[in-house]
Amino acid sequence: MDFRPDLMSTPVAAPPRLPLPRGPISEAVVTALAKVPPPRVLLRDVSADPFGEDLQLALYICYELHYRGFAEVDPAWEWEPQLLRLRGALEQGFLAGLRAEVPGGADVESVLDELLVERVDADGVSHHLRDAGEWWQMREYMAHRSIYHLKEADPHAWVIPRLQGQAKASLVAVEFDEFGGGRAARMHSRLFADLLEGAGLESSYGFYLDAVPAEMLATVNLMSLCGLHRALRGAMVGHFAAAEITTAPSAARMARALERLEADPRCTLFFTEHVEADAVHEQVLRHDVIGDLLAREPDLATDVVFGVQTTELLEDRLGRHLLACWRSGRTSLLHPLS
Ligand SMILES: [Fe+2]
Numbered sequence: 325m326d327f328r329p330d331l332m333s334t335p336v337a338a339p340p341r342l343p344l345p346r347g348p349i350s351e352a353v354v355t356a357l358a359k360v361p362p363p364r365v366l367l368r369d370v371s372a373d374p375f376g377e378d379l380q381l382a383l384y385i386c387y388e389l390h391y392r393g394f395a396e397v398d399p400a401w402e403w404e405p406q407l408l409r410l411r412g413a414l415e416q417g418f419l420a421g422l423r424a425e426v427p428g429g430a431d432v433e434s435v436l437d438e439l440l441v442e443r444v445d446a447d448g449v450s451h452h453l454r455d456a457g458e459w460w461q462m463r464e465y466m467a468h469r470s471i472y473h474l475k476e477a478d479p480h481a482w483v484i485p486r487l488q489g490q491a492k493a494s495l496v497a498v499e500f501d502e503f504g505g506g507r508a509a510r511m512h513s514r515l516f517a518d519l520l521e522g523a524g525l526e527s528s529y530g531f532y533l534d535a536v537p538a539e540m541l542a543t544v545n546l547m548s549l550c551g552l553h554r555a556l557r558g559a560m561v562g563h564f565a566a567a568e569i570t571t572a573p574s575a576a577r578m579a580r581a582l583e584r585l586e587a588d589p590r591c592t593l594f595f596t597e598h599v600e601a602d603a604v605h606e607q608v609l610r611h612d613v614i615g616d617l618l619a620r621e622p623d624l625a626t627d628v629v630f631g632v633q634t635t636e637l638l639e640d641r642l643g644r645h646l647l648a649c650w651r652s653g654r655t656s657l658l659h660p661l662s
C-alpha cells in the first residue's frame with residue numbers, strides 16, 4: 325500500500341456554514357442546530373410543498389449531518405431523535421409527492437430501455453449548452469451540480485451493506501472507479517473540484533448551497549433518501565442505473581460544449597472521464613447489479629422502477645427550470661454568481 329505522506333498530511337477541509345432558511349421548516353431546523361442537543365420540540369406542522377424550497381432545504385440540512393455536517397453544528401445532532409422524527413415527516417411528504425408524480429410499475433427492462441432512446445428533437449440542458457449555451461449559463465450549471473459532485477458517489481455507498489453477492493461486488497466495483505480507483509487525485513469529486521477551479525468558481529464543499537434552488541436540492545435529497553433507508557435499496561440501485569445510463573451521452577455533449585466555449589481543459593476532463601467510464605458502469609449496473617438483485621429479491625422490481633422514474637422526474641424538473649430561466653435571460657440560481 326502506497327501511503328504517500330504528502331497526500332496524507334493534507335488538512336481536513338472545514339465543513340460548510342449552515343445555509344440561510346427559506347421558510348418556517350428550514351428556519352426551525354437551522355435555529356435548533358445552532359444549539360447543543362437536546363433541543364425543544366422542533367416543529368409540529370411540517371406540511372409544505374414536497375418540491376418547494378423550504379422542505380427541500382430542511383431535508384438537505386438533515387441529510388448533510390450524515391455526510392460532513394456544518395461548521396457550527398454539534399456532530400451529535402446526526403442521531404438526535406427529535407430531528408430524526410422531523411426528518412421522517414419531511415421524507416414522508418417528499419415520498420408522497422414523488423409517488424404522485426410517477427407512473428410506477430414493475431417492468432424494469434422497459435423503463436431502462438426508454439432511457440437509452442435518444443430523441444432526435446431532444447432539447448435538454450446538455451443539448452442547449454452544446455449548441456447555444458453561454459459561458460455564464462455553463463458556470464451556473466457547474467454551481468448547481470457542485471452540491472452533488474463534490475460528494476459524488478457518497479450517497480450510493482450507503483446501499484453497499486444492504487446488498488449481497490454479485491450485486492454488492494459489482495456495485496462496489498463501480499464505486500471504486502467513482503472514488504478514483506485508489507488515487508485521491510482521480511476521485512470524481514476531486515475532478516469536479518478541478519473543473520470548478522478551471523472555471524474560476526469556488527471549489528470548497530457546499531459553497532453554493534445558499535444559491536442552489538429546490539429543483540437541484542431535490543435530486544441530491546433523492547439519493548440520500550434512498551441510500552439511508554434499507555427499505556429503499558431497490559430504488560437506490562434503480563437511481564444509480566438511471567444516472568449511469570444517461571450520463572455517458574450527456575457527458576459527451578458537455579465536453580463538446582466546453583470545447584466550443586474554449587474552457588480550461590480541467591473543465592473538460594471531468595466529462596471526458598465520464599464518457600468512457602459510464603458506458604461500462606451502465607452495463608455493470610444493469611446486468612450485474614440489478615440483474616442479480618432481482619434474481620434474489622424479485623419483489624424489489626417496483627422499487628427499482630420507482631428509482632428510475634423519480635430520477636428522471638427530478639432531472640426533468642431541474643432541466644425545465646434551467647432552460648426556462650436561461651431562455652428569458654434570468655439566473656437559474658437564487659443569487660447570481662459574482
Ligand atoms: Fe462519476
Ligand SMILES: [Fe+2]
Binds near residue numbers: 502568602
Ligand atoms: Fe459512473
